[in-house]
Amino acid sequence: MSIKPARTRIAPSPTGHMHLGTARVALYDYLLAKKTGGQFILRIEDTDLKRTVPGAEQEIMDGLRWLGLQYDEGPDVGGKYGPYRQTERREIYQAHAKILVEKGHAYPCFCTPDRLEKMRQDQMKRKENPHYDGTCRKLSPDEAARRVANGEPYTIRFKMPYEGVTVAHDHLRGDITTENKQLNDYVLLKTDGLPTYHLAAIVDDHEMEITHVMRGSEWLGTFPLHVNIVRAFGWDEPVWIHLSVFLKPSGKGKMSKREAAQAMKDGYSIFIKDMQELGFTPEGVLNWSALMGWGVSEDDVMTVSQMVDRFTIDSLTPSPAAINFQKLDHFNATHIRLFTTEDLAARLKPYFTREGLNVNDEVLLKMIPLIRERLVTLDDCISFGAFFFRENVAPNLEDLIAKGLDAKQTVEIARRVYQILAAQPDISHERCEPPLRAYVEESGLNVNQVFGFLRVATTGQKVSPPLFESMEIIGRETCLRRIQNAIAMLEKA
RNA sequence: GCCCCCAUCGUCUAGUGGCCCAGGACGAGGCCCUCUCAAGGCCUAAACCGGGAUUCGAAUUCCCGUGGGGGCACCA
Structure with a gap:
């Protein structure tokens, strides 16, 4: 474990409900930052205007706060590396795309979506891998510049080497070697002037001096691309850590809409916003999710500060983990038993109130020791103790x-x-x-x-x-x- | 189809060549405690995917299968 302060970031896109997986990555980010005396940052990746949903950003911020994972820098708290919303950083990306073009690592592409789509179809028909055919890569810089000046819509593509291999190093998986011909000339800057993830994340992680990038393993496919972009800029690489994904309880495939709905029926959820309502505590949720993908040898009931003490990036595990809600129950119940009576009283009161009960504080304090070890979720207080207030x-x-x-x-x-x-x-x-x-x-x-x-x-x-x-x-x-x-x-x- | 990743009890995991006839936790079963339900205590069953290779010795290293997961967008 490096003793140097780590700067970590959680970089969700505001496209839907905040997922359990996001919470877990955020937790690891937070733990590493706290452990090393560094900073934990929230960055909103909202470059896909079509997919951005209103309220999603707020849900992320609320979710992190509810969990107690307060970020040191972010859209609503500021920081000297801001802005922390990517749509507010478009000039930065455009400038960087330009640098890459000038250095010969990227080029403007005038191909239309229609042509691209047809090209893809043809390639599939010929049983080739879908990839950009390099039409605009062959354009002379002069001609490209002329067409840009003419106002023709264009994207900026990364010029991936055709030959050789890219070796990218992941902290959990070691060197990952990919033949460059498997890679594509990915779009870095879209027609609308906004960057794709590939450019935006790399530029921001560098500009914000992120030392450790933790993200889901769904990024493994484009990992070599990202490493190539960093190298094209001539920057130092962060430590890359690709975490495994969560699988549905059966272990067969990842959580789908159907499983999410089924979980809800059973009184569970994979969305952070539901957790409180269902009676789960931040302590329980955090402890539970922490252990899916992190190998702690023994005594695995931990508070966040105990997690900070014990956390190391070396003890993270690379294999996919099936979600086990029964274990959530266990951790939730265990943490509830650890709360002081006063603390638990404050947490229980809203559930009684929600039920329309008039809570007598004196009675509340007296009844808690009686029901505490019977609660699995906080809302169980109703079935065990509503009669005290009727x-x-x-x-x-x-x-x-x-x-x-x-x-x-x-x-x-x-x-x-x-x-x-x-x-x-x-x-x-x-x-x-x-x-x-x-x-x-x-x-x-x-x-x-x-x-x-x-x-x-x-x-x-x-x-x-x-x-x-x-x-x-x-x-x-x-x-x-x-x-x-x-x-x-x-x-x- | 192609590429990448992963592989220890049902599940989450410990294990970095001898300490392992594989440890912990959840869950399951049993017993104890007991005014219900819990909690708690004690106990039990339960795993190194298969095949080769390296080695005096492999869960641990290497190959090949198999299985699972992820990716192949002007989405993240």
């Missing part, structure tokens, strides 16, 4: 009836239980459990028959936090009233 509960009659008994027999139990509890000066755990246990003993009933009734009567549900601790929080008056209601229900049955 005036009345509405149990099902069949749940109320003790197992193996009928309504009539249960009424007997209920009355007895009421009597016992009403006789207590308070409804504390210490006070209530012993006499109730004694009653179970002498009546010959089993614990679940008695406690089960009480649980359903007081909480309204069959599954709840520990009974006596819960009753203590619910309070004497409310408990007794709820038991009375239950008795009334049973009597009517």
Whole structure:
């Protein structure tokens, strides 16, 4: 691990919802920057005007902030390497494209999309690899300049060597050798004057002094191109790290729209914006995604600061990883148990409020220790603890009836239980459990028959936090009233 | 079709020639604890894709298959 401060960047394009994969790369970028005392940068790659969707940029910024991956430089925070939105940097790319043309590494191309498309069709028909045929590469500089001056629309293409090989070095995969004839004269600058990714990313990474480029392995195909562009400029290369992609849970192929929809049905998502709503925590999501593609030998529950301590780019893994949502549950639940009561209270409150419940802060603080280890997602607090904040509960009659008994027999139990509890000066755990246990003993009933009734009567549900601790929080008056209601229900049955 | 990448339990991974009859985590199963549900504790099953080669010795190196993934745009 280099001790020199690293400058890393996450460079998403605002073309849709922020994906889990983006979050993971951002996390690694963040970890490396923090570990080395460097900077983590957000750059928006919005050069495809047709695909840019309104709000997507904001979603990315919100997503990063929600995750706690605050960038040191970016469109909305500034920085001395700005602007951080590529559409605001078009002159920079045009100037650089010009440099490449002047150095003989690029050339203007006047071929129309129609001609290109026809050319491609012909090549396919002849079973050749689709590639630019080099028509405009043969143009003399003078003629090219004349046609440009004439106002003819043109693109700038990179002049890829026809012969030889390009050796590009990836930190995780070693040297990757590609025959140059496999490569293409890619377009660097489009007719609209905006750059393609290939030019924009390379220029920006250099201009912004990015030291480590982490990106998805879908860029491996054009990796040799990028390396050639850097070399054509005569610049130093960053450390390149191509991360593997995420596969769908079955491991067969990457996540598609269909899988994303299925995940949503199961209460999961691959989009960051959904995570909070589904009750996931930044800690859980981060810890989970960190471990897909990063090999940590043991004790893999980590906070972000622990991740910073342990992170090295050498421990990243190159193989594709299947998404495993069960593991998300595990990490989420584990982190929830690590939160302080106060912290958890603040995080839970919005979910209760969302449910239309009026939260009493004192009660909230008291009930949290009871439900904490039962929560997998934050919104589970509703099913486990909504009854704490309701005036009345509405149990099902069949749940109320003790197992193996009928309504009539249960009424007997209920009355007895009421009597016992009403006789207590308070409804504390210490006070209530012993006499109730004694009653179970002498009546010959089993614990679940008695406690089960009480649980359903007081909480309204069959599954709840520990009974006596819960009753203590619910309070004497409310408990007794709820038991009375239950008795009334049973009597009517 | 062509090119590139990847390959250890079902899944995520540790392992950089002997420490490995392969370790951890999730998940699964069992037991304990127990007022429900959890949590927790203990235990079990579960993997080096196949074939060659190098070596005294290979999960670890090299070849060839096979499988999987990605790419072949004036998209990123």
